Amino acid sequence: MTSIQYLRYVAYALFAVGIINLRYQSGEENLGIRTLLIVGTGVVLFALTYFSFGKKVLATPAGKILAWIASIAATLFAILN
Numbered sequence: 001m002t003s004i005q006y007l008r009y010v011a012y013a014l015f016a017v018g019i020i021n022l023r024y025q026s027g028e029e030n031l032g033i034r035t036l037l038i039v040g041t042g043v044v045l046f047a048l049t050y051f052s053f054g055k056k057v058l059a060t061p062a063g064k065i066l067a068w069i070a071s072i073a074a075t076l077f078a079i080l081n
Contacts, residue, residue: 041071
């Protein structure tokens with residue numbers, strides 16, 4: 001499996017965790033912004049894995065590192081939030 005396929009799974013997981021976060025933390029302050037950060041990161045990563053320019057960016061070492069840092073940061077934010 002390629003790193004782009006792994007990023008697709010991570011992006012889908014971020015989207016799902018963001019939606020779960022929205023449901024279970026309803027009534028919390030700034031919930032929309034927190035959910036948007038989690039879901040938005042997932043949606044952007046997911047879109048990058050399908051478009052040709054995104055695949056080119058994610059094929060470079062710098063693109064891979066930036067994508068993984070963003071996905072790990074969003075995942076930690078979702079868990080610790």
